[in-house]
Amino acid sequence: MKILVCIKQVPDMESRFKPDSAGGWYSDTDLAFRMNEYDEYAVEQAVQLKEQLGGEPEVVVLSVGPDRVVEALKKALAMGCDRAVQVQDPAAHLKDPWQIASAIAGYAKGENFDLIFTGLQSQDRGSAQVGVTLAEILGFSSVTTIVGFEYADGTATVRRELEGGLKARVQLKTPALVTCQLGLNVPRYPTLPNIMKAKKKEILTLPMADLLHEEARSATVSFYPPPKRSGGIVLEGDVALQVDQLLDILRDKTTVLR
Template identity: 75%
Template sequence: MKILVCIKQVPDMESRFKANSQGVWFEETDLAFRMNEYDEYAVEQAVQLKEQLGDAPEVTVLSIGPDRVVEAIKKALAMGCDRGVHVQDPAAATRDPWQIASIIASHAGDKGYDLILTGMQSQDRGSAQVGVTVAEELGYACATTLVGFAFSDGTVTAKRELEGGIKGVVRLRTPALVTCQLGLNVPRYPTLPNIMKAKKKEIQTIAVAELLKEEPLATTVSFHPPARKGGGIVLEGDVGVLVDQLLGILKDKTAVLR
């Protein structure tokens, strides 16, 4: 059995973002990057399945981007993936979801992966398109937003998260692609021995030009902060003073404090 996990490296979301010189995406200087949170659940699920099946499946982790994304690949290898594929693309941030999906699909097209896992969306773009589009291009069965996953005899039983806390249960025959929601499992922290072991694992580098054959279908024309709603009061300063200020406002504006 062959499993592919697709991961993205994204900035820490607590960062302050400012537009780059083209004004269409964030300026990368001063940002700290990490594995997209949703993708950590995809990696964990792949590794859990490998363990369930007695170590038999080979788990490949793929990431597209500049050299910094190798750090995210290394983390996935330390979590238990077997080998890495780095699609070297310094301009990855300018690609639209259609192009990213086409890169993954052209890599996966002749590899015979039985199961592909991705996060349901990235924390930075949040388009929630790439996984489903890859499945559509490869003709794989696909289920999104998984909060439950079970595998036996070539069939995935997936629990999809719906609105209002309801779940929808579906079965998919492999080859299949699933996208993972937060809370699907508990992603492990790589241990020091596993980090050391991961250093020996192979990371294959492929130039993006070998895989990218598609033009973008959509263009980002502007990246900017939201318009401030106004009206909200911002309190900053010494904690003791802040407590007094807040209590004053609550007494004034709400009937909660009597």
């Protein structure tokens, strides 16, 4: 059995973002990077499955991006993945979800994976498209936003989150792909012995040009902060006067919206 986990390295969400010189994405100057939070749930679930099956499955972790993504791959290896693949691309941020999924599929098609775990979405772009697009390209069945996972005899049974706090129970025959959501598990912290073991594990580097032969289908036109909010309005006077003032303000805003 072979398992693939797709991860992305993203900036720490507490960072101060600013547009790059081209204005199409954020500048990575002075940013701290980490593994995408949703992808940590994917790594943890893959490693838990490996442990459940007695260590028999091989767990491969893959990331697309510049050389710095190796740090995220090393963390996944320290969490329990067996080997890593970096699809090397300094301009990965300029690729749309279709291209990223196509590049991953270019690698995965020759590996005969039984299960693929991805995060629900990346915290920087937030498209939630790469996982399901990858499943479509590979011809895998897929379920998104899973918060529960069980596996036995070639069948995955998952619980997925729906609107209104409801959950659905879905069964998938392998090969299958699932996208992982908050609440699925609690990702482990890599221990020092496992960090040391991870240094000896293989990290294969593949150029993006060897895997991608697709043109972009969408492009990010601009990247900019939201407009600053204006200050609030303080109403003064007795309650009746304040009510009249408030009604006048709401009428004016309603007129503008129309």
